[in-house]
Amino acid sequence: MAMAGAQHVFTAVCLKSLLSADSSLFSLIDIVEHIGFVHANGDRDEKDDQLVVHMEILSTWTRADFATPGTCLSRLDVVAPNQEILRKWEHPIDLSQLMWERVRYVIDDLPLREFGRHEVRVYQRDTEDQGWGVAVAVYPILMRMHEPAMAPS
Numbered sequence: 079m080a081m082a083g084a085q086h087v088f089t090a091v092c093l094k095s096l097l098s099a100d101s102s103l104f105s106l107i108d109i110v111e112h113i114g115f116v117h118a119n120g121d122r123d124e125k126d127d128q129l130v131v132h133m134e135i136l137s138t139w140t141r142a143d144f145a146t147p148g149t150c151l152s153r154l155d156v157v158a159p160n161q162e163i164l165r166k167w168e169h170p171i172d173l174s175q176l177m178w179e180r181v182r183y184v185i186d187d188l189p190l191r192e193f194g195r196h197e198v199r200v201y202q203r204d205t206e207d208q209g210w211g212v213a214v215a216v217y218p219i220l221m222r223m224h225e226p227a228m229a230p231s
Contacts, residue, residue: 083141083142083143083146083147083148083149083150083173084139084140084141084142084148084149084150084171084173084202084204085139085140085141085142085148086137086138086139086152086200086202086214086215087138087139087140087178088137088138088215089135089136089137089138089154089198089200089215089217090106090109090135090136090217091109091110091133091134091135091198091217091219092106092107092108092109092110092133092134092135092136093107093108093110093132093133093134094107094108094134095107095134095136095182097182104136104180104182106136110133110219111218111219111220112219112220112221112222113131113133113219113220113221113222114222114223114224115129115190115221115222115223115224116223116224129189129190130186130187130188130189130190131185131188131189131190131221132185132186132187132188133185133188133219134182134183134184134185135154135156135182135183135185135198136180136181136182136183137152137154137180137181137182137183137200137215138178138179138180138181139152139171139173139178139179139180139181140173140177140178140179141173141177144177147173147174147175148173148174149170149171149172149173149174150170150171150202150203150204151168151169151170151171151202151203151206152168152169152170152171152181152200152201152202152203153166153167153168153169153200153201153202153203153210154166154167154169154181154183154198154199154200154201155197155198155199155201156185156188156196156197156198157196157197157198157199158191158192158194158196159192159193159194159195159196160192162191164188164189164191164196165183165185165188167183169181190221192221193221193222193223194220194221194222195218195219195220196218196219196220196221197216197217197218197219198215198216198217198219199213199215199216199217200213200214200215200216200217201213201214202214
């Protein structure tokens with residue numbers, strides 16, 4: 079089945095988002111490019127299976143031509159520095175009735191297996207038999223360990 083006419087606008091990662099019931103507008107709270115962690119005991123292991131990340135991802139799409147309805151299939155991957163896909167979603171984008179579509183992904187339990195550059199990658203597929211190809215957006219997030227705060231003497 080052929081799909082066409084959708085265009086990715088932007089994707090943002092934040093700690094919280096709010097949807098207004100009155101206007102259907104999203105507010106993105108604390109947009110992040112990095113997330114830092116501090117161990118209370120000062121342990122700085124580069125791997126800690128007990129750390130989990132909470133974040134929300136908002137991806138916005140529109141019609142390629144406002145006068146023409148469109149559709150596509152989108153895929154969003156959260157990728158670790160070692161290229162392991164930690165989360166993957168596929169979502170149909172249906173712009174047959176509306177000119178814009180926003181998709182919100184809420185992650186409450188993303189395991190942090192290593193520090194470094196993680197990526198949120200967004201892919202678009204216009205036909206069901208087409209491959210995913212190159213990402214239409216890549217959003218880097220640096221996950222790192224901070225030095226513990228020094229206690230006053």
